[in-house]
Amino acid sequence: MQIKTILNRVQKHKSFVYGAVRWVEGSPVPTLEVELQPRLNSRPVCIGCGRKRPGYDTLPERRFEFIPMWGHKVFLIYAPRRVECRDCGIRVERMPWVVGKHRLTEAYAWYLAGWAKRLSWKEVAVAFRTSWDHVFCSVERAVIWGREHQDLSGIEAIGVDEIQWQRGHRYLTLVYQIDGHCKRLLWIGEQRTVKTLLRFFRWFGKKRSQELKFVCSDMWKPYLKVIAKKAAGALHILDRFHIMGHLGKAIDEVRAQEAKELKEKGYEPVLTKTRWLLLKRPENLTAKQDTKLAELLQYNLKSIRSYLLKEEFQLFWQYTSPYWAGEFLDKWCTKTMRSKLVPMKRVARMLRRHRPLLLNWFRAKKQFSSGIVEGFNNKAKLTTRKAYGYRTYHAAEIALYHALGALPVPETAHEFF
Numbered sequence: 001m002q003i004k005t006i007l008n009r010v011q012k013h014k015s016f017v018y019g020a021v022r023w024v025e026g027s028p029v030p031t032l033e034v035e036l037q038p039r040l041n042s043r044p045v046c047i048g049c050g051r052k053r054p055g056y057d058t059l060p061e062r063r064f065e066f067i068p069m070w071g072h073k074v075f076l077i078y079a080p081r082r083v084e085c086r087d088c089g090i091r092v093e094r095m096p097w098v099v100g101k102h103r104l105t106e107a108y109a110w111y112l113a114g115w116a117k118r119l120s121w122k123e124v125a126v127a128f129r130t131s132w133d134h135v136f137c138s139v140e141r142a143v144i145w146g147r148e149h150q151d152l153s154g155i156e157a158i159g160v161d162e163i164q165w166q167r168g169h170r171y172l173t174l175v176y177q178i179d180g181h182c183k184r185l186l187w188i189g190e191q192r193t194v195k196t197l198l199r200f201f202r203w204f205g206k207k208r209s210q211e212l213k214f215v216c217s218d219m220w221k222p223y224l225k226v227i228a229k230k231a232a233g234a235l236h237i238l239d240r241f242h243i244m245g246h247l248g249k250a251i252d253e254v255r256a257q258e259a260k261e262l263k264e265k266g267y268e269p270v271l272t273k274t275r276w277l278l279l280k281r282p283e284n285l286t287a288k289q290d291t292k293l294a295e296l297l298q299y300n301l302k303s304i305r306s307y308l309l310k311e312e313f314q315l316f317w318q319y320t321s322p323y324w325a326g327e328f329l330d331k332w333c334t335k336t337m338r339s340k341l342v343p344m345k346r347v348a349r350m351l352r353r354h355r356p357l358l359l360n361w362f363r364a365k366k367q368f369s370s371g372i373v374e375g376f377n378n379k380a381k382l383t384t385r386k387a388y389g390y391r392t393y394h395a396a397e398i399a400l401y402h403a404l405g406a407l408p409v410p411e412t413a414h415e416f417f
């Protein structure tokens with residue numbers, strides 16, 4: 001069997017034929033070249049209008065990289081014709097195996113993009129003996145195509161989240177679809193301002209925004225403002241993942257401050273491992289740990305009081321009725337406001353301020369667990385971390401859409417991946 005027989009099986013082009021196949025002597029990586037020729041008497045198709053037009057001349061040969069085979073790089077060699085088009089002028093012909101001025105064939109680009117979902121971009125580049133840029137370019141093409149062809153109908157629930165990226169206080173805003181039947185990343189924007197989220201709604205469209213039934217988000221003021229305005233018909237839910245996150249941060253703050261104070265007063269650094277101590281059942285504590293716990297309780301540590309308040313707040317989520325959940329919330333806030341724990345009081349004040357939105361979670365019958373947004377948040381962080389090599393926002397954006405966007409791929413791409 002000849003190689004062109006295989007190629008005709010994997011990718012046949014109606015108006016082109018595969019010709020001679022040869023080794024490329026002296027190349028650092030074993031390489032095959034496959035000639036492509038226009039079928040006899042076929043007329044070139046204008047790239048501008050897609051119509052058959054008379055030929056004008058022929059350009060020098062170009063190399064298009066195809067999917068490697070048995071450790072060999074494979075290039076298609078073709079001398080593109082130019083057409084004389086009465087609508088578009090003198091243009092190059094359309095070549096069905098490639099788009100635009102790319103050097104990678106469509107088949108190879110989809111192949112690399114497919115692998116880039118399973119491996120890091122660097123790993124893909126190494127595995128297929130290609131460059132990082134080629135992998136990036138392939139993923140970018142896949143993302144652009146996927147976003148042009150994705151179906152945005154029937155979206156009822158979205159979640160708005162932010163992740164920190166790079167170092168310092170730079171944020172990305174991510175909007176997910178969190179419907180039961182479809183969960184995916186819909187949109188990414190730089191920063192987390194009013195403008196950022198407004199850009200999302202502009203992209204999403206007025207009609208679709210009005211059809212939203214649920215929006216989940218953090219208590220971040222710019223988001224709240226925009227959501228109230230642009231998705232007025234939706235039930236706005238503050239998600240559990242972010243609320244517990246605020247409490248966790250408050251505890252860390254209390255603990256750090258307290259550890260510093262204790263040190264300054266010359267006490268032992270008793271606060272290390274306190275959380276762990278409290279997580280363990282008292283009967284499982286060793287004699288040494290018992291002593292330590294007794295010591296901690298004697299100090300009446302702020303950290304432990306904060307921790308206990310947070311644990312108590314977990315009960316909030318157990319309620320079914322918004323009314324009783326509200327009663328619980330009020331009691332918890334009152335108690336916390338009397339605690340003299342400044343960071344905890346700050347959270348309590350924030351929760352009080354957003355009482356109606358907090359209770360919306362119960363009105364939505366708890367159907368949006370913290371798991372969805374949290375899961376996406378973790379994956380997004382992992383993706384941006386994996387995408388370390390490139391520090392530009394654009395690369396991070398492409399990586400996130402590729403990993404989390406559940407974007408469609410063309411029918412033909414499935415043949416190769």
Ligand SMILES: [Zn+2]
Nearest residue numbers: 046049085088
């Ligand atoms: Zn034309």
